[in-house]
Amino acid sequence: xxxxxxxxxxxxxxxxxxxxxxxxxxxxxxxxxxxxxxxxxxxxxxxxxxxxxxxxxxxxxxxxxxxxxxxxxxxxxxxxxxxxxxxxxxxxxxxxxxxxxxxxxxxxxxxxxxxxxxxxxxxxxxxxxxxxxxxxxxxxxxxxxxxxxxxxxxxxxxxxxxxxxxxxxxxxxxxxxxxxxxxxxxxxxxxxxxxxxxxxxxxxxxxxxxxxxxxxxxxxxxxxxxxxxxxxxxxxxxxxxxxxxxxxxxxxxxxxxxxxxxxxxxxxxxxxxxxxxxxxxxxxxxxxxxxxxxxxxxxxxxxx
Numbered sequence: 652x653x654x655x656x657x658x659x660x661x662x663x664x665x666x667x668x669x670x671x672x673x674x675x676x677x678x679x680x681x682x683x684x685x686x687x688x689x690x691x692x693x694x695x696x697x698x699x700x701x702x703x704x705x706x707x708x709x710x711x712x713x714x715x716x717x718x719x720x721x722x723x724x725x726x727x728x729x730x731x732x733x734x735x736x737x738x739x740x741x742x743x744x745x746x747x748x749x750x751x752x753x754x755x756x757x758x759x760x761x762x763x764x765x766x767x768x769x770x771x772x773x774x775x776x777x778x779x780x781x782x783x784x785x786x787x788x789x790x791x792x793x794x795x796x797x798x799x800x801x802x803x804x805x806x807x808x809x810x811x812x813x814x815x816x817x818x819x820x821x822x823x824x825x826x827x828x829x830x831x832x833x834x835x836x837x838x839x840x841x842x843x844x845x846x847x848x849x850x851x852x853x854x855x856x857x858x859x860x861x862x863x864x865x866x867x868x869x870x871x872x873x874x875x876x877x878x879x880x881x882x883x884x885x886x887x888x889x890x891x892x893x894x895x896x897x898x899x900x901x902x903x904x905x906x907x908x909x910x911x912x913x914x915x916x917x918x919x920x921x922x923x924x925x926x927x928x929x930x931x932x933x934x935x936x937x938x939x940x941x942x943x944x945x946x947x948x949x950x951x952x953x954x955x
Contacts, residue, residue, distance in 0.1 A: 662755035662932055665763060671809045675766035678936045679774075711774070735777035736794045736835030738862075739765045740827070741808075742820060742869075744785040746844050748813035751873040751933070758813040760932040761840035761869050766808055767936060768838065773801040778835075780804075783811055786819040788826065794835070820845045824853025834861040842869050843916055851919035858923045865926040865943075868916065872933040874909060877902050 665674050703725055714725050747758035755763075765781065772779040773796060780794035781804045790811070792803055820841055831837070837857055843850050843866070858864045873879075880899065913929060920927035928943050 662760055662935070665936070666755045666759065671763065671766050672770075672805045674763050675770045675805070678763065678767040678940070679771050680937075711776075735772065735775075736833055737768070737772050737777065737779045738794065738831065738835055738837045739769060739779065739781050739804075740837065740839040740841070741765050741781065741783045741811075742785070742818060742839075742841035742843075743783050743789060743811055743813050744818040744844070745813055746818060746842055747869070749871050749873070751871055754872060755932055756813070757842055757869045757871055757932055760930075760936070761867070762808045762811065764867065764930075764936050764939070765838075765840055766805060767940065769801060769804045773798070781807060782827065783807070784820070784823045786817050786822070788823060818842075818844050819849075821849025821853045824850075825856055828853070828856040828860060831857065831860060831862060836863045836865070838865045838867065840867045840869055842874075847912060847915045847919070850916060851923075854920065854925055855923050858925050865928065866916075866920055867928045867930050867939075868913065869930050869932060870913075872931055875931055877905050877909075 665677070703723075717723060717725050741758075741761055743758060747761065748756055750756040750759075769779045769781070776796050778794035778796045779801070781790070781792045782788060783790045790807060792800065792807060818841070820843060824839075839854075854864060854866065879902075917927045917929070919925075926943075926947065928939070930939050
């Protein structure tokens with residue numbers, strides 16, 4: 652049997668797909684295929700199982716792929732009906748524009764991830780909204796479960812790009828915490844390049860208001876591997892100066908610093924029951940979503 656297209660959904664492939672909506676559909680298809688193979692179910696927006704169609708069922712949830720293969724009408728069931736309100740936060744500061752050679756920029760990777768989650772959530776009739784920020788809130792679309800709202804999210808993401816601005820995620824999260832009056836799920840896609848204590852303070856304020864917070868810490872492959880060998884001119888981002896250095900002389904110190912930064916954020920998140928997901932932009936997005944949601948479902952199962 653021929654391999655499906657979703658088996659090739661690495662970031663390089665996705666980067667060649669012009670339309671964000673198509674990218675999102677491809678990622679969701681790969682994600683759902685992954686969940687089919689998983690013994691776990693995740694939170695409320697996850698696919699759980701099929702059942703036979705009966706008259707009166709919502710036709711939006713018919714699985715046309717199974718119909719095409721077996722001429723059977725079956726309905727996709729989900730773990731639970733929750734009236735979920737999901738808030739998707741996207742960092743568009745300048746550092747998110749970085750990409751390793753031939754790779755997908757952190758911003759494009761994160762935007763594709765957010766579009767994929769928005770598509771998945773809206774398909775299940777739950778409300779999803781979008782907030783984009785750098786050192787301040789740049790754009791907000793309030794949560795809604797309409798197809799028109801999903802189209803607005805796609806359009807906003809397609810038109811957006813990483814801006815020539817610094818990150819002040821701590822202050823932005825503080826501002827947004829007071830605006831999130833109804834409890835929901837908050838998913839943040841950012842490289843978190845701000846003072847760790849400020850980032851954690853903002854995350855804590857949101858979590859303390861009863862929201863389910865998930866942090867997708869987006870990092871570039873170069874940032875976690877530091878593969879540079881020759882004398883290199885590093886161009887400053889977010890108002891930092893250029894730096895000409897011998898990478899070998901600072902590699903160990905750099906890797907220790909970036910590892911310490913990640914561990915500080917992760918530890919702070921765990922202390923406040925905030926999900927922390929480290930994501931490197933060379934990893935296929937459907938793999939990221941499937942792995943995270945499977946692990947989350949396993950934790951929920953152990954708590955019962």
